[in-house]
Amino acid sequence: MGQNSSQAARRSSTLSVNDARVVPVGTARLDEAWRVLRHLRPGLERRRLADALRRGGRAYRLGYRLRGLEVRGRLVALAGGRPLVTLARGPHLHIDDFVVVPAWRGRGAGRRLLEALEEHARKRGLAAVHLDSFLDALGFYEALGFTALPCRAVRKKLPPPPRAPRRGS
Ligand SMILES: CC(C)(COP(=O)(O)OP(=O)(O)OC[C@H]1O[C@@H](n2cnc3c(N)ncnc32)[C@H](O)[C@@H]1OP(=O)(O)O)[C@@H](O)C(=O)NCCC(=O)NCCS
Numbered sequence: 001m002g003q004n005s006s007q008a009a010r011r012s013s014t015l016s017v018n019d020a021r022v023v024p025v026g027t028a029r030l031d032e033a034w035r036v037l038r039h040l041r042p043g044l045e046r047r048r049l050a051d052a053l054r055r056g057g058r059a060y061r062l063g064y065r066l067r068g069l070e071v072r073g074r075l076v077a078l079a080g081g082r083p084l085v086t087l088a089r090g091p092h093l094h095i096d097d098f099v100v101v102p103a104w105r106g107r108g109a110g111r112r113l114l115e116a117l118e119e120h121a122r123k124r125g126l127a128a129v130h131l132d133s134f135l136d137a138l139g140f141y142e143a144l145g146f147t148a149l150p151c152r153a154v155r156k157k158l159p160p161p162p163r164a165p166r167r168g169s
Helices: 003-013 027-037 046-053 109-123 135-143
Strands: 020-025 065-071 074-086 090-100 128-131
Touching: 020 074, 020 109, 027 046, 027 065, 027 074, 027 090, 065 109, 074 109, 090 109, 109 128
Parallel strands: 090 128
Antiparallel strands: 020 065, 065 074, 074 090
């Protein structure tokens, strides 16, 4: 561990989630958010996150928002999600990304951020929170009152759309 990171680790070990607050995260914090999110998604491209945070970006237009747990000006956890309304689930918050930086795991940061998201969603009239959990993280969600559903996420990747014909051809 380098001097800077060991100093940072010592500083963070004297702080607690009582020093934390939940904040919206936008393009002004792109690089910091990218560093945190890569603990969850190591292959995440910076430009994809930039597009999700930028007003007018595709994910942003579809309602994706990122919120962070900040301690003394530093992001220690992030959650990204969007409100959805479906026939099966009704109005709910779908969380796409949820991560706590390694130095802050097991200290109540995940609980603090998720409870804040639940409260925010409840105030907006959303009746539930849904997400796809890693098997390793299931116990965390269960500790917060979530129930595992008897369904599996499935996916099929699609080829890109056909190119529009050029004018005049
Ligand atoms: C999973 C994760 C978000 C939990 O955050 P955290 O800050 O470490 O969790 P907290 O300290 O707030 O723990 C809250 C409760 O959940 C429990 N818990 C936390 N992680 C757990 C796990 N992996 N398995 C079982 N229980 C867990 C804690 O014991 C605690 O219980 P208590 O409040 O009854 O004492 C965090 O470990 C993480 O970012 N992991 C890597 C990325 C990841 O898996 N993200 C989730 C993607 S679906």
